[in-house]
Amino acid sequence: MSSFDTRDIVHCALFAAIVAALGLLPPIPLAFIPVPITAQTLGVMLAGAMLGAKRGGMALVLFLLLVAAGLPLLAGGRGGFGVFLGPTGGFVLGFPLGAFVIGWLVERLPRSGNVATLFIACVIGGIAAVYALGVPWLVLVGGLPFEKAAAGSLAFIPGDLIKAGIAAFVAAAVRRGYPTLATR
Amino acid sequence: MLGLYLHRESPVHALPAGWKLLALAVSATAAFFVSDLAVLGAALAACVLLFVAARLPLRVAIDQLRPLLPVLLLFFAVQAAFVSWQAGCLMVGRFAVLVLLAGLVTLTTRASDMIDTLERALGVFRPLGVNAGKVSLMLALTIRLIPVLVDLVQEIRMAQRARGVERSPMALLVPLMVKTLRMADNLSDALEARGYDPH
């Protein structure tokens, strides 16, 4: 991070603020599914897809530091250390990892402007990586047996798959329509 | 800075943030290892006493737990059904203690103080290449930008409504991304114009 230049610093702060702003938005009703979605995790995926691994990860670290400090930035107006020690703590801690993995994949996969590639990156980073922290946390802190914790979390996967798809389309559209917006 | 801090004149509030964080880390770790319902009960009672010491009404303590209720009930049911109701109680009790302790730290510590403490703590990671000065600037910049981005999102939502496309996530997120990335150029120029040097 000592390699971050001024533009990197600004990018990280902007996307941290985006994740916060999206959390402050009420859930958005979508045309094609009956349940409104919270846009915050979309912000996590976009941070990784648009900024790459280091900056995307840093943006989410900044976000979590502010949540830890007591700012009610998590969807639903939640904040403070309690968020990390509660049942969803692992998932929240997974945000920086998710953004990092998405960014890492986007930086390395061929045809990264492609919706399909971006979708794969968002699923691996935004879902697999996040759940890889979230589920064990439930097991560790909640004492839930692993299969039960995993089974319970499966309910959220369809929604997250939709979000990964949306993030992929958005990222692809931005890269295609505005190629000069250098995101690396 | 609007945070979850609730001001009171109390010894808990007066305690420096670093000490509270340390106490939280220690007691949270201890809570992990509790497997006796009686001990957990005592821990919960201790939490309540701490809230009293902080001059915070019990209503506030309950408010910390309220949002977790549905999730906790679900997990309790799962535990009770597949393991035992004691295991369920243990799990709920553990989460309750953790969330109450953590909530107490947040309620009694100003966000700005916590940020200062966290920044200092980050100094530990310096050998890993973490630059505390840059993190400090990024945190301030983020706080500064949140209202700006909230306004931007609301503006875009309004434009969506005007065009009848409020259900299209693309119509929100693509303009948001584009405007944000353009803002980045202006902000970097502004930082450099005011003499900021990352090196």
Add this chain to the structure above:
Amino acid sequence: MIELRNVRHRYGEREVLRGIDLTLTERRVAVVGSNGSGKSTLARLLNGLLVPTEGQVLVDGIDTRKDARAVRRRVGFVFQDPDMQIVYPTVEEDVAFGLKNLRLPRDEIARRVDAALARFDLTEHRTWPAHLLSGGQKQLLAIASVLVLDPAYVVFDEPTTLLDLRNCRRIAQVIRDLPETAILVSHDLDLVAQAERVIVLDEGRVVADDAPAPALAAYVARMS
């Protein structure tokens, strides 16, 4: 004195400035031109935010290509949109930011922040979050945070374009009273009229360079 010698600037394939030679010594200089005329680029060349693809920009003899940081200490820059240049969450912290970059001692910073806040009537609002300020106050904050650094020159890039009439007049008044040398890049003809010298840019070239009345007449004629 700011000099532009044979300056050309290109963005990729597009040539935005085609041969600018200017020596600026007046206390108030205005640059006008339509969108795309190159005036924003010109503004950014004056404090080293941009370095010309050809030619040189010299501020008091310092080449922006060689020492942009020294140039930036001499030339302050106020952007069009204050939201794009306010960095810290509260008024006083933002004013202090530039001073911290100079690594001045703490009491010196406090003294200069107090003076800057007083100068622009922001003392009462010093602990306010920036986003609660009005548009005019935000622009004043932006100006304060630049002037607190004591630059010899200040470049204003469209300072009144986003403001309503009352705030336009207020900012124009503030600029009129500035002892520092100001270069105003603007559409706002009232603002421009207070300059000693007005330079008109069109498609990257200087097409008029005169006192306000004749230069603006030439500008208006071109635009019609």
